[in-house]
Amino acid sequence: MSSADILGYAAGALTAFTFLPQVIKTWKSKSAKDISLNMFIIAFVNEIMWLVYGFMLDNWVIILTNAVMLGMSGFMIALKLKYNHQ
Amino acid sequence: MSSADILGYAAGALTAFTFLPQVIKTWKSKSAKDISLNMFIIAFVNEIMWLVYGFMLDNWVIILTNAVMLGMSGFMIALKLKYNHQ
Numbered sequence A, B: 001m002s003s004a005d006i007l008g009y010a011a012g013a014l015t016a017f018t019f020l021p022q023v024i025k026t027w028k029s030k031s032a033k034d035i036s037l038n039m040f041i042i043a044f045v046n047e048i049m050w051l052v053y054g055f056m057l058d059n060w061v062i063i064l065t066n067a068v069m070l071g072m073s074g075f076m077i078a079l080k081l082k083y084n085h086q
Helices: A003-016 A020-029 A037-057 A060-083 B003-016 B020-029 B037-057 B060-083
Strands: none
Touching: A003 A060, A003 B037, A020 A060, A020 B037, A037 A060, A037 B003, A037 B020, B003 B060, B020 B060, B037 B060
């Protein structure tokens, strides 16, 4: 593996968990007034696109990264709708 | 260009603007209490990694996408720090 490959895998692994601190914060605080619903709707739709792209290329790094992000953005949409007014 | 290429470019273009609705919302509302600072710090560091990766591969799709996201996550960090208690 080249150093570019290693950096790419490390960057991809970190990308997958970008939303995790927000999920934990919103889950604990039960407050989501300041969160943009549109941001997570865009992310959700976008990750479906990336998943389809990953399957077309049979690239499991893309598939796994975006499966994790799809789950987290879906969960954030649910938290936003539940805790919007608190 | 294959249909996979077209989907990849469309997905990448959408990814670049994922944070935009949050930037606009926080800018207008001047309230960032519910926003996770850690999420945008992770995103900021992660986009520097992707930028380096993009330059190593000389891939301008990766470079441009992550330059946009780096700017937006840096701006969100500034907004979070400014409006955290409002």
